[in-house]
Amino acid sequence: MKNNFRTELFPEISPYANGMLPLDNLHTMYWEQSGNETGVPVLFLHGGPGAGSSPAHRCFFDPAYYRIVIYDQRGAGRSTPLGEIHNNTTPHLIDDIEVLRQYLGITEWLVFGGSWGSTLALAYSETYPARCLGLILRGIFLCRKSEIDWFLYGLKNFFPEAWHTFVSLLPSSERDNILAAYYRRLVHPEYVVHMPAALAWSVYEGSCSTLLASPETVAYFTNDVVAIGLARIEAHYFSHEIFLPKNSLLDNIKKIRSIPAVIIQGRYDAVCPIVSANDLHCVWPEAQYIVIADAGHSAWEPGIQTELIKATERFKNGKF
Numbered sequence: 001m002k003n004n005f006r007t008e009l010f011p012e013i014s015p016y017a018n019g020m021l022p023l024d025n026l027h028t029m030y031w032e033q034s035g036n037e038t039g040v041p042v043l044f045l046h047g048g049p050g051a052g053s054s055p056a057h058r059c060f061f062d063p064a065y066y067r068i069v070i071y072d073q074r075g076a077g078r079s080t081p082l083g084e085i086h087n088n089t090t091p092h093l094i095d096d097i098e099v100l101r102q103y104l105g106i107t108e109w110l111v112f113g114g115s116w117g118s119t120l121a122l123a124y125s126e127t128y129p130a131r132c133l134g135l136i137l138r139g140i141f142l143c144r145k146s147e148i149d150w151f152l153y154g155l156k157n158f159f160p161e162a163w164h165t166f167v168s169l170l171p172s173s174e175r176d177n178i179l180a181a182y183y184r185r186l187v188h189p190e191y192v193v194h195m196p197a198a199l200a201w202s203v204y205e206g207s208c209s210t211l212l213a214s215p216e217t218v219a220y221f222t223n224d225v226v227a228i229g230l231a232r233i234e235a236h237y238f239s240h241e242i243f244l245p246k247n248s249l250l251d252n253i254k255k256i257r258s259i260p261a262v263i264i265q266g267r268y269d270a271v272c273p274i275v276s277a278n279d280l281h282c283v284w285p286e287a288q289y290i291v292i293a294d295a296g297h298s299a300w301e302p303g304i305q306t307e308l309i310k311a312t313e314r315f316k317n318g319k320f
Contacts, residue, residue, distance in 0.1 A: 005313040007306040009059040021103055023074065023096055026087055030078035031071040031100055035063035040133070041106045042312070043097070044070045045113030045120050047139075050233030051226060052077025060112065060308055065316050069109065071100060073120075076229040083228040085187065085236040089243035094124050101131065110315060112308075114138035114299050115272055116234075123244065125259060126252040134320055135261040135287075136311045138304060139269055139297050140277040142249050143242040147276060151205075151238075152178045158270045159208045166204035169197060183235040194232070195224070201231035208270050211296035253284045260320045261287035264307045266295035288320075 018032035072079040113121035118137040156163035174181035185197035206221030265277035281289040292303035
């Protein structure tokens with residue numbers, strides 16, 4: 001019998017609770033809850049690192065069923081200080097999720113993450129598998145050197161105009177190491193130095209994130225808060241090999257093999273090419289693997305959005 005699961009976003013809702021949670025003597029985390037206060041908890045992990053979350057992210061989940069937990073990772077969005085890289089590593093982010101879970105009195109939750117959110121979801125679940133009811137992963141990013149090099153150099157093969165605009169900020173003498181050149185600018189204390197670099201980096205990523213040109217997507221990436229959080233923290237993580245041992249995410253799949261999971265990937269994802277999702281599926285064949293034939297990277301592309309919502313509905317109905 002065919003299952004006719006919902007495929008449209010749920011209506012906009014407001015949080016029933018939110019707050020700022022101190023993490024240490026520097027960082028404070030913004031968090032919110034919406035939906036059903038006694039429902040099944042679901043944790044939304046935003047991308048970047050550093051991109052932050054938005055109210056629209058609540059709409060992937062049935063508010064009558066899910067207790068929807070959304071937060072901004074260290075240095076991102078409404079968390080403070082914005083763009084702060086001190087004490088900002090993947091192990092810190094993993095620990096922060098546990099701090100939030102315990103603070104909210106949650107035992108287990110469904111974990112939902114795309115792009116960098118898929119990275120963090122894997123890292124968290126491999127550290128705390130008993131806390132995860134399931135995983136919904138989109139636009140897989142394993143943060144390997146090959147993937148970072150692709151973002152910095154390889155994307156020019158598909159988006160040459162965006163890439164040339166991206167590197168035009170740098171003198172030709174610095175373009176052999178784009179990451180180092182941008183990182184120097186992004187951590188510079190002067191606004192007139194770091195902000196143009198942040199906007200250039202962020203717009204570059206936004207311009208390459210959809211299969212078809214999307215002015216709305218690019219406009220989102222021009223927001224100053226999004227740009228400085230995304231660019232500075234991405235460059236920070238990329239410069240330090242995401243603060244995890246080489247290939248650790250794939251090497252530790254054995255720890256989460258029994259957790260129900262779905263991997264959703266755009267065939268023409270240029271930001272996080274499909275090879276990473278394929279590599280993940282090869283070592284984790286138990287996870288359902290869905291390739292969207294006519295999509296790029298963004299969660300808001302029709303085919304990806306549809307499958308993400310269907311995944312939350314299948315989990316709700318025990319068909320995950």
